[in-house]
Amino acid sequence: MDIMQAVSKRISCRTFDPHDVEPGLLDQLEACIAKGNEAGGLDMRLVRPQDGGAGLKLAGAMFSGQPSTYVVAFAPADEQSRDRLGYYSEKVILLATQLGLGTCWVAGTYDKSSVTAQPKAGHELHGVIPVGYPAAKTPLKQRTVRAALRKRSKKPTELYEGYETAPAWVRAGIDAVIAGPSAINGMPVVFEDTADGIAATLPKVKSGIELIDLGIAKLHFELGAKDAGTEGSWSWGAGGVFTPRQ
Numbered sequence: 001m002d003i004m005q006a007v008s009k010r011i012s013c014r015t016f017d018p019h020d021v022e023p024g025l026l027d028q029l030e031a032c033i034a035k036g037n038e039a040g041g042l043d044m045r046l047v048r049p050q051d052g053g054a055g056l057k058l059a060g061a062m063f064s065g066q067p068s069t070y071v072v073a074f075a076p077a078d079e080q081s082r083d084r085l086g087y088y089s090e091k092v093i094l095l096a097t098q099l100g101l102g103t104c105w106v107a108g109t110y111d112k113s114s115v116t117a118q119p120k121a122g123h124e125l126h127g128v129i130p131v132g133y134p135a136a137k138t139p140l141k142q143r144t145v146r147a148a149l150r151k152r153s154k155k156p157t158e159l160y161e162g163y164e165t166a167p168a169w170v171r172a173g174i175d176a177v178i179a180g181p182s183a184i185n186g187m188p189v190v191f192e193d194t195a196d197g198i199a200a201t202l203p204k205v206k207s208g209i210e211l212i213d214l215g216i217a218k219l220h221f222e223l224g225a226k227d228a229g230t231e232g233s234w235s236w237g238a239g240g241v242f243t244p245r246q
């Protein structure tokens with residue numbers, strides 16, 4: 001599966017099969033986590049089965065089955081670190097999807113005290129990402145949760161006003177953002193033309209979790225644009241600009 005197939009295929013998995021994930025797959029995730037930590041100044045950590053991965057308590061109202069592995073999202077609390085956490089954690093999520101694994105970014109519906117790892121000085125716990133094999137059948141409850149959340153998805157023109165007449169690479173970028181995850185599917189990131197390129201802004205910040213959504217949206221935009229022939233990179237933070245490579 002290539003990365004754009006992973007963008008289309010990824011969903012928030014809320015039903016996990018009890019089998020432990022093959023260690024070789026976890027090694028690949030761990031390498032991706034290490035790269036992201038280094039590039040982003042983050043401290044994401046993979047908690048494997050032998051390290052107590054099955055001890056993570058997810059809210060029964062949202063999840064079923066017990067994943068045996070999870071990623072702890074430790075990072076500094078500042079705006080740019082949360083943006084980078086979104087960006088690099090989503091790389092891990094898309095790789096997991098390519099490996100046939102289910103994941104879900106979970107910032108709220110879990111018991112924080114079940115995370116036994118402690119953050120380094122200056123870092124805090126932003127959430128967890130359970131990792132496991134998706135169950136063969138998704139129960140009605142979890143299907144209903146996702147359908148209810150996805151009903152709120154925004155239209156491309158709500159994310160980028162000029163969508164209809166935009167170049168194909170911009171439209172592909174926006175389409176990839178819509179396919180991506182965001183907290184309560186709020187899709188808070190808006191894209192705007194500026195003199196320097198396309199900026200990703202956050203018109204409304206309520207809890208601050210939107211900054212993680214921002215980094216996720218930036219990665220998805222970048223991947224969609226690249227797939228349509230335009231490579232580029234983002235500057236960090238709200239208002240960060242996507243600069244196509246010449």
Ligand SMILES: Cc1cc2nc3c(=O)[nH]c(=O)nc-3n(C[C@H](O)[C@H](O)[C@H](O)COP(=O)(O)O)c2cc1C
Pocket residue numbers: 010011012013062104105106107108109110127146149150179180181182183184185209212213216
């Ligand atoms: C930063 C962030 C936090 C999230 N927190 C939770 C959570 O606490 N509980 C949950 O069930 N889903 C959580 N989600 C998953 C979203 O609800 C989900 O991405 C959104 O509804 C879109 O659905 P999809 O990911 O299946 O496409 C979170 C997603 C993100 C990006």
